[in-house]
Amino acid sequence: MIMAWDFASMGNEELEATIERLEAEVAELKSKGISLDMARGKPSPEQVDLSRSLLDVLDATSDLHDEGADAANYGVPWGIPSAKRLMAAIMGCPEGQVVVAGASSLNIQFDCLVHAWVRGIRGHAPWGTLERVAFLCPSPGYDRHFAMTEHFGIENIPVPLEGDGPDMDMVEELVRDPAVKGMWVVPKYQNPTGITFSDEVVRRIARLEPAASDFRVFWDNAYAVHDLLDEGDELLEVFGAIDEEGGRDLVYEFASTSKITFPGSGIAAVAASAADLADLEETFAIERVCADKVNMLRHARYLPDLAAVRAHMAREAEVLRPRFEVVERSLEEGLSGIEDCSWGTPRGGYFVSFRGPEGSAKAIVSLCREVGVTLTPAGATWPGGEDPKDRDLRIAPSYPTLEELSAAMDVFCACARLVCARLERRGRG
Numbered sequence: 001m002i003m004a005w006d007f008a009s010m011g012n013e014e015l016e017a018t019i020e021r022l023e024a025e026v027a028e029l030k031s032k033g034i035s036l037d038m039a040r041g042k043p044s045p046e047q048v049d050l051s052r053s054l055l056d057v058l059d060a061t062s063d064l065h066d067e068g069a070d071a072a073n074y075g076v077p078w079g080i081p082s083a084k085r086l087m088a089a090i091m092g093c094p095e096g097q098v099v100v101a102g103a104s105s106l107n108i109q110f111d112c113l114v115h116a117w118v119r120g121i122r123g124h125a126p127w128g129t130l131e132r133v134a135f136l137c138p139s140p141g142y143d144r145h146f147a148m149t150e151h152f153g154i155e156n157i158p159v160p161l162e163g164d165g166p167d168m169d170m171v172e173e174l175v176r177d178p179a180v181k182g183m184w185v186v187p188k189y190q191n192p193t194g195i196t197f198s199d200e201v202v203r204r205i206a207r208l209e210p211a212a213s214d215f216r217v218f219w220d221n222a223y224a225v226h227d228l229l230d231e232g233d234e235l236l237e238v239f240g241a242i243d244e245e246g247g248r249d250l251v252y253e254f255a256s257t258s259k260i261t262f263p264g265s266g267i268a269a270v271a272a273s274a275a276d277l278a279d280l281e282e283t284f285a286i287e288r289v290c291a292d293k294v295n296m297l298r299h300a301r302y303l304p305d306l307a308a309v310r311a312h313m314a315r316e317a318e319v320l321r322p323r324f325e326v327v328e329r330s331l332e333e334g335l336s337g338i339e340d341c342s343w344g345t346p347r348g349g350y351f352v353s354f355r356g357p358e359g360s361a362k363a364i365v366s367l368c369r370e371v372g373v374t375l376t377p378a379g380a381t382w383p384g385g386e387d388p389k390d391r392d393l394r395i396a397p398s399y400p401t402l403e404e405l406s407a408a409m410d411v412f413c414a415c416a417r418l419v420c421a422r423l424e425r426r427g428r429g
């Protein structure tokens, strides 16, 4: 049976008695000596094991050529043909627009920032020489994105993230400032909310007319093929949308196989317009002779086309889906009816985003820690680690076992209930 935890409609006495009961519940959980870490969205060992046969794709007798390109030596700096085709298929863009470079898309994002900072995009002044450089940060968002721009001394400007993408009225207004040089986005199964941008939002991004002509959207399509259900979300392909709107050089798109095969040992790519790609390649050519092409070859032979990627991701989803179901069921059973508590029910990606009443997030994280469950720190999904309303939390269900996850969610819900009930009491003065 689902209890409706409607603290707001309780009389004072009932609320006091409920708080006492909830405190006893938390104390009992604490006495169990639980120790669980739900802080980061890593694939579970079960998931990673699904890619083990990738390791058997090449051996000492393998032909290390790929459509005329020698993967066993220097050269072919922008990626072997079959790896470009694979990454283009994942991103849904033409393979001629893709460079495959290394094992980490975050690395490439950093490289693109270095390019803009040190050399300047397409002949514009290097950002590092400017007095003020700002980036738009749809929030809640990905902490590592915000940390990266912060690292360069770039001003991160939070923009509210709605159910279908960033608040585009605000984005259109803010890009009129020539100091605004970019925007971070995770357009599909966003980290952490799991939302996918609507066609209208993608079109409005494609139509943006920023004051700075070296403004670029950092389109991190990290979860392009990470459906949990048979029917996944559809994201409008951004370069096609830009072409329809007149074809500006506006987007750097990124993706990797980190959460397809082996995180940290996959392959990663950037896609951009022909002119932007040529511009980026000038910096990449200084940085390296070429990337790890043997790993590209292994990946391209293991995942020869999009159908193979989809089949592999369906197996990944079989491992992940029950974990998301545990989280949804726990939240539904544990927190239904509490005023101002809401959460997403994503159809893909790696996270569930929870929003509590104002002033609740830090208290929930700290109480969970006392009981033995480590969550992503409150505020982490906002620029500077500062959630102005202290209410957003990221739940990462992928790594723990189902049993651990279920135990961790019991703790999460018990702590959230208590924090919300105490906030209700405080609100009454």
Ligand SMILES: Cc1ncc(COP(=O)(O)O)c(C=O)c1O
Binding pocket: 041, 103, 104, 105, 106, 107, 142, 186, 191, 220, 222, 255, 256, 257, 258, 263, 264, 268
């Ligand atoms: C949005 C997003 N981008 C990038 C990454 C990491 O990508 P990579 O391993 O390719 O650097 C993650 C990992 O959690 C992510 O959530």
